[in-house]
Amino acid sequence: MQYLLKKTVLLVALCSVGSAYAANQTINADIAVIGSGWAGIMSAYDSASHGKKVVILEKMAFPGGASMLCGGQYAIQGSDLQKAKGVPYDPPQSLVQDLIANGHLKNDLTTLKLLAENSPRVANWVISTFHPTFIDQKLQYRAEFRFDRSLYLKGYCSGFYPKVQSAVEKAGAKLLLNTRAEELIVKNGRVTGVKAKRGGDTVTVHAKAVLLATGGYGANKAMLVEPLKSALYYGPQSSTGDGHRMAVKVGAQLENMEYGKRYPNGIESAPGTATSIIQGNYRAWKEAGFLVNKDGKRVVNEKASNHNILTVLEKQPGGLLYLVMDEPTWNKFVEGIKTQGVTDENLKKWLAANGSSAPIFAHGATLEEAAAHAGINAANLKATLARYNELVRAGKDEDFGRPKAFMLREAKTEGPYYIVEQKPRFATTMGSVIVDDHLRVLNKAKKPIRGLYAAGEVINAVHGDDSSPGMNISWCTTSGKLSSEFMRADMK
Template structure:
């Protein structure tokens, strides 16, 4: 039985001096993790730790999975707290250990008693040699999508991941997947601003034959849709492709974009058949251009994609072997063909992975590699040093790009690095409670940008504000908090309120007072914004095209969260064709080498559209898996 305090088998007299006596009972402790407090229950029998149970844990699921599983057992088995942190899950590991220490203190037991002897490390071994049809390098969304696709075609697959968990950047993402879905999007009304966006796009002079074909197809579908019902929100793959091409300043490979936009709806359908359930509405994330974002209804964030692929592998008994804590070092080439990977295992052992059919690189970009950011940056004037945070996993350091380059791959668009404007100024994370395109207000209480604009435009505008920060604001009614008080990343809103990362005001004056801005200025800002939202007319200040029903600031209580830009995505990488084959510097396919996801370049141009990264990773991951088996 778990009780909030100690359960002793001591006399009342002994209770006063428990530190000198052996404790028996169950005690609760807690400690701060990366996202929120982790709570544990520790059971003692005469000071012997017989059980460690995790009661509450709001850490990122994929990251905390292994620590939750192994650290409590290691503590019990070794009667020690001198347990090494799990690689890549430092915060989660330390939170569990510190929570156990807290419980011991409440039991009147000195935690130092369990800090004697040698350190205890979690060890896992992998085979030093494997033979398979396909080797996948990287266990994020693209890698798992590729592994499942190849295995469903009958290939024997080995997937390696250098971290102790699967997920890459996918599990840290908000989870939006862009795909045109006319039936779903038709639930929304099309604003005058949105209509103008399409009409302006149709007026563009095509830059190439493929754009001309897409524009002609779009015009035909647009004319038919407007004639049928001019008020419902329109969409089609051609609009998705053309908006993506334009948002990347026309430098991307339109053939890659076209295939992505055409196949993305099939990706949505494929995931649905695997068990991922979609919300019955589409949304628009930061920099998404159009409300075609799909979100999972039965998961928070990008975790759902990782779990769905894992469950599919288990349920269908697919021939996929996953080797964690195994870092790829070099591609093996023989007679001009990539035939495998040299890697380093969890304990430093050298590992050889042979691939009969091909190797698929899905190792991500280089957003967490400061040296590479500074080397390649062409957009931010050398401002991407250590002083600016990143939303990326610390594993996203570009080795896959460099390995492919060494094997002869051509690189493209390496200088284009994206900042996400709405991140936590302290740690660069995307955690928060307000919808992405909610109102942005600077520290003077004024709007300063079209919140539905491109991410590079939003980031530049944000960096130009006093202190390079601003507030993203929403109301209790339109905040992204579920019935259990959790955010889209599964973090309790109370955690943000207690830490001061989110500020709540009962009314405009209260909120203004707490964030130290003039209440009259803030109220005027809200009033003007609300007038635009009510009318759905023209945003005369900044040209915002529309205002979704869940955006207006009509009544409190209100929330404000301080935001600033952080490095989010690297648009450049290895060059591929529409079959996900890696191309050499002359534009020819390198036999046996494929790639998908952020390790590739050429799809997003100078600026990635919000919601396109997951669509890209999962769609081209599937393409790569199927292509490798052919």
């Protein structure tokens, strides 16, 4: 996608100065961070700014990992900013209860406790240190939470990342690109470094502590099980489970490896590949968009949790839903998906196909015409639109419970109309290396593997079997900062 490509070029430029590497290099450091995604970069900054010599190993030609595709939703539970925006009380217990409910009792309780107790402090630290700006200054409603907690970073993660990256460089951390960590160095039962490859050369980093911030394994089909294996993937190709593999090799345990975060709002932009349209959907709910199945009937509250919508979606004919929009809603939808990298060229191509091929972007001068191109029952769809408008006039969705704040106007009764497919997509995996309450990786005897720590998606069992909105950024930020604090404390 063009937006992300521009960000990638910028990041490569930021990191290319002085990056001539020597062959078969040996480096001595205090801390070796494997992976330059959100968790790794936060940890590296905190450690380097406290005087530690930090080396970051990144296997790709550019930094960022999954951050380059992250939508930028940040749940700022308990922070000063959340309070300033009208939620004065959102205690750790409420976050724990929400995440356990959404994670279906499969959450790792050790890391969940760390997240709940520390995310407010870390959010305050991020905001005061890096001064992020947000798209919409109002906290957004999410069905997964009892309190409003979510804000979207302006430019999403990929737009905010260069600011953090610049701070990391100024703090003195060394970033090695195209350098793939392959093996942990163990001496007398302690991890003392990393062996990596850069082309045909070997890079050896000796360190007092090693942090696994390697992300997930969504791009590694061999590590996936159904339904993840057949779901549309939209994550980074760098998510191949390297950290999980290296940890297991030195005796670590894994948990929740069968789970991943699936969303109900993707389009099949290429065979087997998804593009998120969540920002378009969000704008559609604030207008007059609604979801139907192939029979042309509403079957779900459009503002329910992602998990609930996905559960309903998978039971529908063809295993998908359709977003129905009048022209004003469509215009807002387009604004949203363009922020996620969809281009005018993409839209022109998809609209020209008019439902004849994936992704379905059907349209017509009348509702019946649009329905015909999408393969939806037109008579039922016409009745559904009329019923939706009736509920808007009544001020209450008696059929599915969509919040009144997202039923502000009736759908127009004259065309044109647009209908867009809704398919399951995923990028984030829940499978984790098991850690203790200092983020030290544990062996099969549940004892810490000395010198080895983990942060971010590689320990994503904190969420259970399904992550909540904005909590991936919250967890990567919190665990990244905490890992730095724990490693530095253990060096004293």
